[in-house]
Amino acid sequence: MRKIRRKMNINYKLITIIIIALFLIGISIGYSYLQTQLKIQGKATITYQEKSVSYPKGSSTCTYKFEKDSSQNNSEYTTYNVTLNVVNNDEEVNLWKIDFSVPESSKNIWCNYNYSQNNGRVTINYKSENVTFSKGSTQTINFKIDVKKDVNFTIKNLALNGLLTDLNAL
């Protein structure tokens, strides 16, 4: 037998080690098979909007609706047609101003009023033929805006001349 072993050059030690290693690998595979790691990746960014939160609450209301503008074709952004209806339930204001927050990545706002957009805050100003916003009346404002495709479009913290309104999406 020794001769046969020598002839075949069988290294029994090596074989034993391989068998034990395979056994241990099997155990570890089996063990990892019965455990799972679920990962939650969260990112939070402070985007302080001092103006929007420093306004006191007024009595005016605003409803808005929006729909995708299918005539626009952009791979990265969706264009929305937005209609705001602001009802002034506070005092009559001259040189009125409406400002509100949109998703910060939004761009290319187009509006038939004087407007500005800065860090997700849009400001719309009166027109010369429409200076006064009397109590009980409504201003209807239409605008277009490009919003990143992976972002929900919402309007928040809408204020009329420095007073926050009750804001609802239709």
Added chain:
Amino acid sequence: MSKRENNKSILLIILLLLIVGMAVGYAALSQALVINGTATITTQWNIEFSNITEGKMIGAETATNPSYTATTATFNVNLLYPGATAEYKLSVANKGNIDAVLVSVDGIDTANAAEPKDIVYSINAVANDKLTAGSTKDYIVTVTWPSSSTQVPTTKSKVATITLNYQQAD
């Protein structure tokens, strides 16, 4: 080779032939009595995310729509002012047939120790929470900019990786 060794080898060969012969004979005789049966033990280990949705949002807006794969859930939120809170509801499903247990929740302390400390993460998942086969559990991840904060931090973003470690229940 001596005569004695020769005899030994012959004896060994005879013994081997005898054993082989018995095995072959047994196999041949038992051919007539074959019962074909299949018994399968199917164990399935499958813990995965099944949903993520936006929850209560105060002074916060989702920057990118939350998404998930089997093992990763992702959200991205903007916090607008001190006191802002964002909640995301995550559903974890045990789609296998082995009971599981949440052995640990990692990453919260690490995330909260990192700058900016004004962004605080929490989750209502606790260790030893069982997830039986076929069941689903909801957890809420909360991100807060505490109202006690008095200034806007220099670093404005914080990424957290929260890990839910599941193993086979006892």
